[in-house]
Amino acid sequence: xxxxxxxxxxxxxxxxxxxxxxxxxxxxxxxxxxxxxxxxxxxxxxxxxxxxxxxxxxxxxxxxxxxxxxxxxxxxxxxxxxxxxxxxxxxxxxxxxxxxxxxxxxxxxxxxxxxxxxxxxxxxxxxxxxxxxxxxxxxxxxxxxxxxxxxxxxx
Numbered sequence: 001x002x003x004x005x006x007x008x009x010x011x012x013x014x015x016x017x018x019x020x021x022x023x024x025x026x027x028x029x030x031x032x033x034x035x036x037x038x039x040x041x042x043x044x045x046x047x048x049x050x051x052x053x054x055x056x057x058x059x060x061x062x063x064x065x066x067x068x069x070x071x072x073x074x075x076x077x078x079x080x081x082x083x084x085x086x087x088x089x090x091x092x093x094x095x096x097x098x099x100x101x102x103x104x105x106x107x108x109x110x111x112x113x114x115x116x117x118x119x120x121x122x123x124x125x126x127x128x129x130x131x132x133x134x135x136x137x138x139x140x141x142x143x144x145x146x147x148x149x150x151x152x153x154x155x
Contacts, residue, residue, distance in 0.1 A: 013032065
C-alpha cells in the first residue's frame with residue numbers, strides 16, 4: 001500500500017531530478033534526505049523545524065538552507081512571510097503548481113486555499129511587457145469568520 005506521503009515524496013523527487021538534470025547540477029543523497037524530511041513535516045513549516053528534523057540525520061544547517069533555496073528554484077517549495085506576530089518565513093510544498101490563491105486571517109493565522117477562475121483568467125490573459133508569466137501567488141489578508149464572531153461577542 002502506497003501512503004500519500006510516499007506519493008508526495010516520489011513526485012517531489014521527480015521534480016528535483018528534472019531540475020537537477022536541466023540545470024547541470026549533481027545529484028545528492030543529502031538533498032533527497034532533506035526532501036524526505038520536508039514531505040513528513042506539517043505544511044507550512046518554518047526552517048527551524050526542518051533543521052531540527054535533520055539533526056538526527058547529521059545534516060548541517062548550511063546544507064538545509066542551501067537545499068531550501070534549491071527547492072524553491074525547482075518549484076518544489078514556496079516561501080511565504082507570515083504577517084501576524086513577528087514576521088517569519090514559512091515554507092510549503094507546491095510541487096510545480098503554477099497558481100496559488102489563499103486567504104490568511106491576520107488574527108489567528110488560519111489559511112484557506114481557494115481558486116477563482118475569473119482572477120486566474122485575468123492574470124493569464126494580461127500582457128506583460130518583456131515578461132513571460134510562469135506562476136503566480138495571490139494572498140489576501142483579512143479576518144476570518146471565526147475571529148469576526150469572537151471580536152463581535154467581545155472574547
